[in-house]
Amino acid sequence: MLACGITVGVGGLGAAPSDALRARTPRTPTKGSGVSFSRAAWPKLTSSGPSPKVLDLALGAASCAIGSGLVNQPKTLTVIDYSLPSTERRLWVLDLTNGETLYHELVAHGQGSGGDLATQFSNTPDSHQSSLGLFVTADTYVGRNGYSLRLDGLDAGFNDNARERAIVIHGAPYVSEAVAKAQGRLGRSWGCPALGDDVARDVIERIKGGNLVFAYYPDRAWLNGSPLLADCRPASV
Numbered sequence: 001m002l003a004c005g006i007t008v009g010v011g012g013l014g015a016a017p018s019d020a021l022r023a024r025t026p027r028t029p030t031k032g033s034g035v036s037f038s039r040a041a042w043p044k045l046t047s048s049g050p051s052p053k054v055l056d057l058a059l060g061a062a063s064c065a066i067g068s069g070l071v072n073q074p075k076t077l078t079v080i081d082y083s084l085p086s087t088e089r090r091l092w093v094l095d096l097t098n099g100e101t102l103y104h105e106l107v108a109h110g111q112g113s114g115g116d117l118a119t120q121f122s123n124t125p126d127s128h129q130s131s132l133g134l135f136v137t138a139d140t141y142v143g144r145n146g147y148s149l150r151l152d153g154l155d156a157g158f159n160d161n162a163r164e165r166a167i168v169i170h171g172a173p174y175v176s177e178a179v180a181k182a183q184g185r186l187g188r189s190w191g192c193p194a195l196g197d198d199v200a201r202d203v204i205e206r207i208k209g210g211n212l213v214f215a216y217y218p219d220r221a222w223l224n225g226s227p228l229l230a231d232c233r234p235a236s237v
């Protein structure tokens with residue numbers, strides 16, 4: 001299995017974040033920012049989107065990041081619910097302008113996180129585990145996993161090593177309904193949220209360049225310690 005982190009092409013091998021991306025590294029969120037997304041405003045997500053609890057957390061973290069100036073006017077919010085098995089479609093791409101579900105796809109987790117169910121998460125290099133929290137999408141490149149999208153973690157202490165770990169979104173042949181049926185689970189990455197080869201490029205094109213990705217699991221340390229959740233937690237959660 002190939003590591004997520006080997007890159008060639010645009011940005012070069014092991015390219016460092018640009019100054020603009022470095023400027024988006026986590027800082028203390030600002031309470032009372034006035035930016036708020038509401039699940040109630042998007043009733044169509046009740047049946048087509050993530051669970052209400054996960055969606056509330058994702059929208060709250062997105063509101064906090066925008067209001068704190070960590071990101072500027074994202075158009076999409078991608079939600080990954082790692083509490084679901086890998087054989088279920090547990091990734092949603094939501095349009096932040098109207099609440100529509102643009103994509104609902106399978107997504108792999110890191111081999112260090114578990115088998116069919118992911119139960120362990122890490123921000124540590126070489127752990128081969130997935131990370132939790134809010135990310136902002138950056139630039140694309142072509143590497144050994146094909147067309148890929150760099151991510152920068154916005155959750156201090158939980159995913160802010162994403163760039164160092166080369167945690168990216170990419171396509172993989174081990175992500176498909178056929179693999180899930182044959183193995184009882186998807187194949188696993190080295191920590192990257194890998195998509196099916198048939199949809200990866202389309203999803204990457206839609207969410208690249210300053211949009212948000214939220215990865216969830218009911219991990220107490222993260223739920224209580226994330227600055228984007230603890231400091232700007234929605235009242236409904």
